[in-house]
Amino acid sequence: MTETAASPADLAQRTAQLEGVINNAVDAIITIDPRGIVVAINPSTERMFGYSPMEVIGQNIKMLMPAPYAEEHDGYLANYLRSGQRKIIGIGREVTGKRKDGSTFPMHLAVSEASVGERLFTGIVRDISDLKRAEANLARMNEELEQRVSERTAQLEAAQEMLVRKEKLAALGQIAGGIAHEIRNPLNAIKTSAYYLLNASNASAAKVREHLTRIDRQVTLADNAVTALSDFARLPEPERKPVPLEDLLRSVVSSIGMPDEIEVSIDVPVGTPEVFVDENQIPIVFRNLLRNARDAMPEGGRIVISAAKVDDHVRVAVADNGEGMTPDVVQRVMEPLFTTKARGMGLGLAISRAIIQKHDGRLEVASEYRRGSTFSVELPLGDGQQREQL
Amino acid sequence: MRKHAIILIADDDADIRANFSDILSDRGYVVDVAPDGHAALARIKERQYDVAILDFKMPGMDGATLYTSVKKMYPELVAIMVTAYAGSDGAQRALDAGVAHVLRKPVEMSQLLERVEDVLRQPLLLVVDDDQEFCASLWQVLRNRGYRVGLAHDQSGALERFDQRAYDVALIDLRLSPENGGDHLFQQVREKYPGTRTLLITGFRSQFQDRIDGLVSGGAEVFYKPLNLDAMLERIGQLV
Numbered sequence: 001m002t003e004t005a006a007s008p009a010d011l012a013q014r015t016a017q018l019e020g021v022i023n024n025a026v027d028a029i030i031t032i033d034p035r036g037i038v039v040a041i042n043p044s045t046e047r048m049f050g051y052s053p054m055e056v057i058g059q060n061i062k063m064l065m066p067a068p069y070a071e072e073h074d075g076y077l078a079n080y081l082r083s084g085q086r087k088i089i090g091i092g093r094e095v096t097g098k099r100k101d102g103s104t105f106p107m108h109l110a111v112s113e114a115s116v117g118e119r120l121f122t123g124i125v126r127d128i129s130d131l132k133r134a135e136a137n138l139a140r141m142n143e144e145l146e147q148r149v150s151e152r153t154a155q156l157e158a159a160q161e162m163l164v165r166k167e168k169l170a171a172l173g174q175i176a177g178g179i180a181h182e183i184r185n186p187l188n189a190i191k192t193s194a195y196y197l198l199n200a201s202n203a204s205a206a207k208v209r210e211h212l213t214r215i216d217r218q219v220t221l222a223d224n225a226v227t228a229l230s231d232f233a234r235l236p237e238p239e240r241k242p243v244p245l246e247d248l249l250r251s252v253v254s255s256i257g258m259p260d261e262i263e264v265s266i267d268v269p270v271g272t273p274e275v276f277v278d279e280n281q282i283p284i285v286f287r288n289l290l291r292n293a294r295d296a297m298p299e300g301g302r303i304v305i306s307a308a309k310v311d312d313h314v315r316v317a318v319a320d321n322g323e324g325m326t327p328d329v330v331q332r333v334m335e336p337l338f339t340t341k342a343r344g345m346g347l348g349l350a351i352s353r354a355i356i357q358k359h360d361g362r363l364e365v366a367s368e369y370r371r372g373s374t375f376s377v378e379l380p381l382g383d384g385q386q387r388e389q390l
Numbered sequence: 391m392r393k394h395a396i397i398l399i400a401d402d403d404a405d406i407r408a409n410f411s412d413i414l415s416d417r418g419y420v421v422d423v424a425p426d427g428h429a430a431l432a433r434i435k436e437r438q439y440d441v442a443i444l445d446f447k448m449p450g451m452d453g454a455t456l457y458t459s460v461k462k463m464y465p466e467l468v469a470i471m472v473t474a475y476a477g478s479d480g481a482q483r484a485l486d487a488g489v490a491h492v493l494r495k496p497v498e499m500s501q502l503l504e505r506v507e508d509v510l511r512q513p514l515l516l517v518v519d520d521d522q523e524f525c526a527s528l529w530q531v532l533r534n535r536g537y538r539v540g541l542a543h544d545q546s547g548a549l550e551r552f553d554q555r556a557y558d559v560a561l562i563d564l565r566l567s568p569e570n571g572g573d574h575l576f577q578q579v580r581e582k583y584p585g586t587r588t589l590l591i592t593g594f595r596s597q598f599q600d601r602i603d604g605l606v607s608g609g610a611e612v613f614y615k616p617l618n619l620d621a622m623l624e625r626i627g628q629l630v
Binding site: 177180181184185187188189190191192193195196199200201202203207210211214217218341342343 | 402403405406408409410412413416447448449450472474475494495496497498499500
């Protein structure tokens with residue numbers, strides 16, 4: 001729009017239009033002169049601040065501001081007029097307004113400068129109380145949410161801690177149950193022998209000796225149970241050295257009482273390299289596997305021990321054609337204190353697996369119910385041998 | 391009570407078998423041992439034991455399972471179970487099956503001996519009824535009252551039992567079989583085993599009224615089904 005072509009009628013119409021816009025604006029529109037004196041306000045200003053035009057026009061704008069802004073306003077204006085440095089003009093910011101009744105409210109103020117004959121400043125003021133309230137609400141809700149999240153987190157942490165504690169207790173219960181049998185049976189024998197010795201009406205010297213020997217033997221059994229458990233809890237690091245596999249297997253087999261109905265064969269191919277293992281620990285593994293195989297064949301059967309070099313290790317399989325295991329037993333068979341036997345703590349395979357793992361190997365099981373089981377052990381080769389193979 | 395009560399010990403631990411055996415023998419009991427459940431069942435088929443002391447954890451068959459089989463064969467045999475885990479599922483299962491006592495290892499021998507003596511003092515009853523469920527529930531009721539209870543389901547089975555053991559009281563169902571009624575058995579028992587007191591049970595008051603009247607006038611005592619248990623238990627208590 002340019003003013004040059006405007007006719008007086010156009011001008012009147014445009015003035016009326018502008019007045020209409022200003023008078024109906026939702027925002028308060030306030031015009032002041034360079035001294036800060038209010039020269040015009042629109043009706044929204046009256047509603048927002050509670051003053052009539054008569055009370056405001058001709059007064060300093062600072063009447064609409066609370067302390068300390070009111071006191072500082074003259075200085076701001078003078079500073080701007082002197083230095084041209086804008087703090088608010090052309091920028092707009094959030095400030096605080098003061099109503100006639102003295103109450104204050106947050107408002108957004110945008111100030112523009114215009115020179116219409118004289119220099120004038122127009123402020124457009126929007127009451128942002130609702131916005132601020134909403135913001136405050138949001139902040140409070142956020143805070144509450146944070147609070148709830150941290151409470152819930154604490155609850156979850158507590159629940160998890162409890163779960164861990166419960167699991168520990170469950171493990172403890174399992175251990176206690178496992179030990180109970182292995183300790184209470186010897187205690188039972190000891191206690192009943194003691195009862196006999198104390199109460200028998202006609203105990204011969206031979207009987208007395210028999211019961212004392214029994215007490216002695218059963219104390220050893222109870223002690224063995226405790227030793228087995230503590231050995232398992234702190235298994236020493238293997239002291240590895242090259243060991244001929246076939247010799248190791250043969251000595252293990254000869255150390256186990258096998259009934260005549262069970263046939264054991266050892267097949268270690270000629271040229272199988274020496275294994276690099278702890279010569280005290282590895283026999284424990286094979287003794288356990290052989291005992292299990294034997295116990296799985298109460299009617300007799302065949303145990304085949306076979307070795308084969310696979311990559312950088314030797315794989316030894318101990319296979320029986322005994323009772324085999326159901327899938328749920330297979331799944332649990334290496335758990336400590338799990339046993340299907342009436343005698344024994346259920347530590348054999350757990351210890352065996354721990355030993356093999358300390359040798360960086362693996363202990364695996366394959367079983368078919370009523371057909372038999374095969375346990376496979378991976379044993380490492382010595383460093384030198386590995387290099388030779390390369 | 392017999393002069394020498396016979397006790398069976400089933401335990402897979404040879405030392406425990408030897409100890410129980412030594413202690414009980416020293417007390418004057420006759421003792422047999424079995425290393426597992428199957429051996430125990432074989433023994434029970436051959437001999438009329440008074441008490442069985444069963445280990446819970448044995449290879450092949452646990453003590454609770456063993457007792458379930460024992461009870462079917464020979465319900466008057468009272469079992470005491472010994473376990474490393476009292477309060478376990480196994481102990482509860484044994485008690486549910488009808489094991490009289492569960493003792494925890496290490497066993498307090500004086501307690502075990504006391505239990506054995508208590509059991510041997512319990513009167514011996516025989517229930518003769520073809521209704522097996524009725525027998526099973528009566529067995530439980532009478533066991534809970536502190537009786538040892540044998541069961542027979544027909545006349546020949548009952549006579550076999552009377553040959554084997556001296557029962558203090560026999561409870562005989564009148565309608566054992568169509569051809570041989572309980573009254574026949576009743577007469578036989580009265581003649582052959584005068585030491586046994588006999589109570590008759592019947593569910594057919596009207597049909598057999600003449601027979602019942604005849605028996606009653608001959609001195610028989612009759613209880614009608616549904617049983618007034620309190621009255622019957624009171625009467626048994628007087629008889630033993």
